[in-house]
Amino acid sequence: MQLSINNFGTDKENSIATQPQLATDLCVCLDLVAQHKDKKAFTELFHFFAPKIKRFGLSKLNSDAMANELVQDTMTLVWKKAHLFHSSKGAATTWVYTLMRNTCFDTLRKIKHKDEISLSDDIWPTDAEEALADEADFKDHLLNEKVLSYVDNLPLAQQSIIKGVYYQELTQEQLAKQLGIPLGTVKSRLRLALSKLKQQMGDKYHD
Amino acid sequence: MINYHPTLAVLTAFAQGDLEDSISLIVASHVQMCEHCQQEVAKLTEAAAEQVFEQDNLEDIEPFKETTSSSLNMALSIEMLDDIMSLDVDGTAEQSNFKEETLTEGLKHLNQHNDSYEDALNQSNIVSQNARIISHKDGELPLPRALNSLNAAPWQGVGKVSRARFQFNDDERRLSLLKIDKGGQIPQHTHTGIEITLLLEGSFEDDMGRYQKGDFIWLDKDHTHSPITQEGCVCLTLVSDSLYFTQGFSKLLNPLGKLIY
Numbered sequence: 001m002q003l004s005i006n007n008f009g010t011d012k013e014n015s016i017a018t019q020p021q022l023a024t025d026l027c028v029c030l031d032l033v034a035q036h037k038d039k040k041a042f043t044e045l046f047h048f049f050a051p052k053i054k055r056f057g058l059s060k061l062n063s064d065a066m067a068n069e070l071v072q073d074t075m076t077l078v079w080k081k082a083h084l085f086h087s088s089k090g091a092a093t094t095w096v097y098t099l100m101r102n103t104c105f106d107t108l109r110k111i112k113h114k115d116e117i118s119l120s121d122d123i124w125p126t127d128a129e130e131a132l133a134d135e136a137d138f139k140d141h142l143l144n145e146k147v148l149s150y151v152d153n154l155p156l157a158q159q160s161i162i163k164g165v166y167y168q169e170l171t172q173e174q175l176a177k178q179l180g181i182p183l184g185t186v187k188s189r190l191r192l193a194l195s196k197l198k199q200q201m202g203d204k205y206h207d
Numbered sequence: 208m209i210n211y212h213p214t215l216a217v218l219t220a221f222a223q224g225d226l227e228d229s230i231s232l233i234v235a236s237h238v239q240m241c242e243h244c245q246q247e248v249a250k251l252t253e254a255a256a257e258q259v260f261e262q263d264n265l266e267d268i269e270p271f272k273e274t275t276s277s278s279l280n281m282a283l284s285i286e287m288l289d290d291i292m293s294l295d296v297d298g299t300a301e302q303s304n305f306k307e308e309t310l311t312e313g314l315k316h317l318n319q320h321n322d323s324y325e326d327a328l329n330q331s332n333i334v335s336q337n338a339r340i341i342s343h344k345d346g347e348l349p350l351p352r353a354l355n356s357l358n359a360a361p362w363q364g365v366g367k368v369s370r371a372r373f374q375f376n377d378d379e380r381r382l383s384l385l386k387i388d389k390g391g392q393i394p395q396h397t398h399t400g401i402e403i404t405l406l407l408e409g410s411f412e413d414d415m416g417r418y419q420k421g422d423f424i425w426l427d428k429d430h431t432h433s434p435i436t437q438e439g440c441v442c443l444t445l446v447s448d449s450l451y452f453t454q455g456f457s458k459l460l461n462p463l464g465k466l467i468y
Contacts, residue, residue, distance in 0.1 A: 022261075039292050046288055052260050072287050079291045090253065097256030101224040109228055113376040119228065122355045123235040 026092035027085075034082035046075055053100055060104050061111075070107065074100040083152050098124060150197055158193035161186055209241050209421035217425070218244060222251035229377040230403070233423075233445045236351030237405050240421040343369070343386050348408050348441055359384065367391030370444075385442045387411065387434070395433040400447025402426045409440030 029045050032038035050071050057067030077099045085095045102120035109115050151162050164175040172190070176183040213221070213234055220226045221234045238244045338349035343362060359371045367388035375382050379400070384407075387393065404424045411418055413432040418424060426432065 037292075042292060043288060046284070046291075049260065050284060050287070056259050068283065068287075072290070075287065076291050076294065079294060090249075091256065093260040094253045094256040097259060098252065100259075101255075105224045105228075105231075113228070115376045117356050119232070119353075119356060120224075122353045123231050125352060 023091055023093075027087040030078075030082050030085050030092055030095075031087075033079065034085065037079075042079060045078060049078070049096055050075060056100060057104065061107065066107065070100065070104055073103045073107075077103065151193075154193050154196060158189050158196070161189045162193050162197070165190060208419070209243070209423075211416075211418060211422040211424050212241065212244055213237060213423055213425065215247075218247050219251050219255075222248050223255045227377070227380070229375060229380045229382050229445055232353045232357075232375075232382060233403050233405055233443055235353035236443055237421065237423040239351050239353065240405075241423075341371070341384065343371075343384075343441065345386075345388070345439070351405075351407070351443065354443075357382075362386070368393065380445050380447050382443070382445050385444045387436045387440055387442075389439040390437065391439065392435040393433060395431060399428055401428075401445070402430075402447075403445040405443040407441045407443055409436060409438050411436035411440045411442075 026045065026048070029038075029041040032041035033045065053071045053074050054067050057070035058064070061067055061070065074096070078096060081099070085092065089095075102124060105120045105123075106118040109117075109119065151159055154162065160179065161175065164170045164178065165172065170178065172186045173183060176186045179186070212218075217226070217230075217234060221231060221238070224231075226234060238248055338352060339355060340347050341350050341359060354373065357373045357375055359373050362369045362371045364370070364386075368391060369386045371384045373382040373384075385404075403426075404418075406418050406420055406422045406424075408420060410420070411434045413434040415430075415432060
């Protein structure tokens, strides 16, 4: 099977209209990034999206430097959040577009209103799980990041429990209230998640 | 049944992130309540994405050809890529070779992903239902999610009308919750700017119609109205700071005007 992703954005003959394959390829690349942090797949995504994000950024932000920043910020989100993309929910292009639009919106807020609060996630909610996993709280800890990469492999329901308890340091009662689920469910999900994590990390370290 | 929606032009600008921040907040609040507009916004977002990403006409755009500084040059691209991918911490860097196996596995995962998506969806519904609650003197109500990060000042009232203003940085417009008690009325008024109202609870009527929960009403300077409510209502309002009402004359004659605007 020959994958045509090498031609993203470079081969004009294979434009989207004549190549329904493209949408699938983007999804496959995103999934490879999500599952394996596959660098080749990400590079393909970058070559496809970056020039277009740049063009979008120039039209909205009116500055070359800020447009470059938009490319970097958006593609960083693609790299980090690929696991939150679900092909059943819509096209890969739509997903990347929402990341780009939201980042751009918050950037403009900073410029226009000197306002650091980012509102875009409240205005266009993509996934309520993201709100729980406030990355700012733990991004500087290398070990946490390492653990987090395993946490990210858990089912989302379990992820939110782990992140709530260990990163946001909520009590199990608080978390139950916040998620609107019974305390017992929090406890059982936590148990499940921990045993899965243990298993994964054990596998890794005994390789 | 919601009868009053933002126009297609407003929804399009909303989906593209082109509305003023404060207007985005009130439109988002309506969209959260309105399944019809959710579907519209989803379609419009998809269309916007197609326009940006799937029309492969980058090389046709002259400015990109001419000024190399404005396009994304190769060196910068490589630097960015390295930067982003160095965020990788789980040591799978050596997997950069595309193999057929990897691909098949990838596809397999893709399917598994879809299965767990149902779970995630259920989960996120639960979370979003768990809204911030704001109380007023006759009860309480869940706040639209778009307002999650904003603080509201305490309620202030005159007669049957009270409001709680959101602390939000917009020089031209003010975002507030407006509560009118049972049988309350706002005297006939007009404004120099815009007045957007989203009905969160209860109902009211004015010269133009009767409005219910979820209705989104955008008025401009051409409209004059005097809303009245039988059962009482709570609205989210966005009003431009009208020159007319900030001048001494109307402040003296109409304390209500000052309260609302």
